[in-house]
Amino acid sequence: MSKRVHISPLANEGMYILDTASWRTERPVMNKEKCIECGLCLTYCPVNAIIFDENKYKITYNYCKGCGICAVECPKKAIDMVPEGGGK
Amino acid sequence: MNYIEKLRTSEDMVTPGMSACQGCCGELVLRRILQISGKNTIVCVPPGCMSGAGVVGWDYQTGMKIPVHIPLLTNTASFLSGVSQMYQRKGRGDVNMIAVAGDGATADGGFQSLSGAAERNEKMLYVCYDNEGYMNTGFQRSSTTTKGSRTSTTPIGEAINGKQQPSKYVALIMSMHALQYCATASPSHMQDMVAKVERGLAESKKGFAFIHVIAPCPTGWSFEPDMSIQIAKKAVASNMFPLWEKYNGNYYITVENKKPIPVKEFLQSMGKYKSLTDDDIAQIQKEADTKYETLKKLASE
Ligand SMILES: Cc1ncc(C[n+]2csc(CCOP(=O)(O)OP(=O)(O)O)c2C)c(N)n1
Numbered sequence: 424m425s426k427r428v429h430i431s432p433l434a435n436e437g438m439y440i441l442d443t444a445s446w447r448t449e450r451p452v453m454n455k456e457k458c459i460e461c462g463l464c465l466t467y468c469p470v471n472a473i474i475f476d477e478n479k480y481k482i483t484y485n486y487c488k489g490c491g492i493c494a495v496e497c498p499k500k501a502i503d504m505v506p507e508g509g510g511k
Numbered sequence: 512m513n514y515i516e517k518l519r520t521s522e523d524m525v526t527p528g529m530s531a532c533q534g535c536c537g538e539l540v541l542r543r544i545l546q547i548s549g550k551n552t553i554v555c556v557p558p559g560c561m562s563g564a565g566v567v568g569w570d571y572q573t574g575m576k577i578p579v580h581i582p583l584l585t586n587t588a589s590f591l592s593g594v595s596q597m598y599q600r601k602g603r604g605d606v607n608m609i610a611v612a613g614d615g616a617t618a619d620g621g622f623q624s625l626s627g628a629a630e631r632n633e634k635m636l637y638v639c640y641d642n643e644g645y646m647n648t649g650f651q652r653s654s655t656t657t658k659g660s661r662t663s664t665t666p667i668g669e670a671i672n673g674k675q676q677p678s679k680y681v682a683l684i685m686s687m688h689a690l691q692y693c694a695t696a697s698p699s700h701m702q703d704m705v706a707k708v709e710r711g712l713a714e715s716k717k718g719f720a721f722i723h724v725i726a727p728c729p730t731g732w733s734f735e736p737d738m739s740i741q742i743a744k745k746a747v748a749s750n751m752f753p754l755w756e757k758y759n760g761n762y763y764i765t766v767e768n769k770k771p772i773p774v775k776e777f778l779q780s781m782g783k784y785k786s787l788t789d790d791d792i793a794q795i796q797k798e799a800d801t802k803y804e805t806l807k808k809l810a811s812e
Pocket residue numbers: 537558559560561583584585612613614615616617620642644645646647648653
């Protein structure tokens with residue numbers, strides 16, 4: 424997300440939706456072969472980066488901070504935290 | 512609809528990119544509460560991590576999709592009392608009136624306005640997210656900070672070894688008011704938390720509802736961000752943070768803890784307790800046991 428979206432003007436400079444994806448050092452990757460579509464990862468994601476789309480849970484990366492909670496809480500260990508390496 | 516279906520279909524009311532730290536339970540709690548309450552809501556977020564992280568603003572634009580007020584650290588409940596009263600007078604008692612406030616804004620500076628609003632049974636849902644300190648200003652101690660915890664105003668050193676006093680149990684104190692609804696909740700027990708927010712909202716149409724939520728803070732408490740939910744789970748499992756509610760004058764333990772884990776397991780999972788002595792741990796264990804016994808007695812009456 425490179426475009427800065429103006430949400431909350433404070434003084435002249437303003438406050439913007441933060442590019443929290445740029446904080447990530449690791450990216451959560453879902454292994455659909457192990458996933459049982461239980462939804463626990465979605466309930467615990469503080470950022471709401473996990474969505475339910477076409478009857479499947481999916482991770483989105485626009486705001487995911489890479490905290491790793493989803494990977495720890497998944498009962499099937501279906502989420503791996505993978506180093507970001509060259510960035511997003 | 513079960514709680515997961517509710518959460519996956521409800522709209523997020525908070526700006527997507529807010530600057531709460533990785534793994535912050537405050538952010539998780541804020542988003543979940545407002546997902547449940549939906550668009551027909553006015554929210555008050557006093558100074559603290561949640562307002563500081565980007566959910567309040569001015570000049571008609573905010574970091575939320577619903578009206579948000581930033582009152583003072585000291586007057587959240589009285590401020591929202593006024594808003595609530597005016598909405599009722601205008602015939603809009605249907606609007607959800609919610610406060611999402613830190614432990615400092617709740618148990619310390621804001622306590623007299625909170626106690627007053629509860630005593631008057633003002634119609635609102637007041638949620639305290641408790642990270643056991645003034646996190647937004649650099650983790651100073653608060654009255655809910657656990658004894659022995661390292662904070663920036665109660666450091667570990669020769670003169671003192673962390674906070675010297677036990678924590679104030681704000682949920683039980685609040686429950687002693689003749690209020691409409693009172694509960695404790697943990698984001699680790701999401702089904703229980705969602706049910707309590709729903710009940711709290713329903714009761715807030717009749718009077719004052721209060722929910723005290725534990726909100727582990729990786730940055731202040733010193734643990735890895737991916738451990739937030741595990742830490743909250745241990746707080747419940749060790750009876751450091753029992754889950755209960757009070758309504759119609761009766762207490763109920765909502766998550767029974769038949770085989771509690773030793774508080775040591777909870778305490779040793781983070782850095783802020785790293786200098787606790789065996790004596791300190793024994794004392795914290797005793798306090799947790801007494802707390803749970805007291806609640807069990809209240810619930811059996
Ligand atoms: C009367 C007053 N004193 C001090 C402050 C500075 N201040 C802003 S946020 C904050 C911390 C609030 O702590 P808490 O309510 O627990 O929320 P947290 O930051 O932990 O989320 C403080 C002390 C203030 N805004 N008002």
